Amino acid sequence: MIGWLHRALRLVVVLALLAAGALALYAFGRSRPGDVPWTPLDLADQPGMFTGRKLAGLRDDAPRCQALLDKAGVRYTALPPRGGDQCGYDDAVRLTGGGALSVGWRPDRPGVACPVAAALAMFEWRVLQPAAQVHLGTSVTAIDHFGSYSCRRLYGRDAGAWSEHATANAIDIAGFRTADGRRITLVNDWAGGTAEEQAFLRAIRDGACRLFATVLSPDYNAAHRDHFHLDQAARGALGGRACR
Template identity: 65%
Template sequence: MRSIRRILGGLMTLLLIGLAALLLYAVARGRPQDLPWTALDFGRPIGMFTGRKLTALTGDARTCRALLERAGVTYTALPPRGGAQCGYTDGVRFGPGGSRSIAYAPPTLGTSCPVAAALAVWEWNVVQPAAERLLGVHVTRIEHFGSYSCRRLYGRDAGAWSEHATADAADIAGFRLSDGKRVTIVGDWAGDDAEARFLRAVRDGACDLFATTLSPDYNAAHRDHLHLDQAERGATGWRACR
């Protein structure tokens, strides 16, 4: 029993040291977003806990929408949509207009608010910088295959329900660029040219913001899109990036 107490005491000491080191690191760098207990702020660069904070907005539509408004994102709150396994109460639809509205094709993408929030942060902090760095242009429109779909995983007749069933996911198909070109997942993922590197960069950046990020590297079902969702996974909060 005494040895168990010593082990537990040692683990607690290591935990406290780790928390103190994290606090000093965040303060020294002026990055409160690297701390788990600070408020989410879309105006700050992505931090170590930004993704978890975005996922935690599930069930708190008021806070989520307030953050969108504070960031200048124009949206329309969608009426609740209910059902036995499908539906949502926190849906929002982007645009049009506004100081920082997001352009999608087809237009007016509607998702759960946590997904919309993560998409906005992703576009500002990942997609546009990657396009400018790797392609020398900026993205004018993000192409998608939609969000809400009342179905189970992979359209099966049985099994777990998809995050699409609650509009808690979006499928991104490609990007339209300011020089008139299109970069698509299905057409440009393979290889090592600038377009392929751009697509991998936006995939990798999405992994820091979404609970699940699936790409063509995962399986054939995702050969033509990035699946981005904010699945709740309990206390562990494990995240999938493939």
């Protein structure tokens, strides 16, 4: 009889510990959804260790990606599909401005694959504007870019792997314009700007690494001396990331 009571007591203790653990995991998931793999992606959440995977995982689910943009109040226009043997897209959108996004784009608003657009929205809210306030004491009003879609191989080679640009799954960002009239560019200010401007650019690079599968900066090679390359390569959905 005593042995049975001991076994029952141990079972109760184990069940109580399991329940407490489950409640702790639930609470953690509620407070930091980006840090757990099973919580659904919400563009309004703070980025966590699994946010980049979830964003890259939108590559094969355009309806869900657009639904996330809608839920977050991001205004966009869906672009007509563009086909080709190795190039083209069927999920590209153009961020139209207004709504939940405040930053403009120069020379114009690029068309990008939806997962890139979703990451750019989080980038503005959670990386770009906070970094501008911390390091520059102002906000960013516009982003200068070199474009997104380009039917080409990596580095414009004649052979080898195709660039993520070939499917509008990448964007190259050249600089930023601020509310106090500054224009901060990668080519001039990554190494030659003020300490605050250099810190701002590096904070942006590091923050983008939590949202994009690939982030390449002037620290990577000479080909990126004047821009950030941001993309959502397929490996990002499995946790494969490149941040330089």
